[in-house]
Amino acid sequence: MAKKNDRPKPISKQNRTSQISIRMTPMERMLIESRATESGRSMSQFLVESAMGKELKLLTEEQKKAYLDLAKYHTNFSRIGNLFKNGSDIKSEILNTIAEIKTTLEIIKNGK
Numbered sequence: 001m002a003k004k005n006d007r008p009k010p011i012s013k014q015n016r017t018s019q020i021s022i023r024m025t026p027m028e029r030m031l032i033e034s035r036a037t038e039s040g041r042s043m044s045q046f047l048v049e050s051a052m053g054k055e056l057k058l059l060t061e062e063q064k065k066a067y068l069d070l071a072k073y074h075t076n077f078s079r080i081g082n083l084f085k086n087g088s089d090i091k092s093e094i095l096n097t098i099a100e101i102k103t104t105l106e107i108i109k110n111g112k
Contacts (some may be wrong), residue, residue, distance in 0.1 A: 016048075040067050069104050073097070
């Protein structure tokens, strides 16, 4: 009898390990990068979903800003984690990140 874990993963949950290389003009690349950014996806994710016929909804300006803020926080927390690993004095960076988070939360809370 097969175990529960023996079931194949849905396609959306599988690791993407296969690569392809394509050629395009600089203008085509710029257009694809722009559309990927507008939809809040990486270029790879945008191309795969487009090729699979998935409807790609564009983000509102508010969603784009929230996405960029969260991406910035991800970067900051990654840096903090790396500093912890390296044993550096990170108090000032932590305080700056806390201040940024508070500011963004206030902006979101007040709808501005």
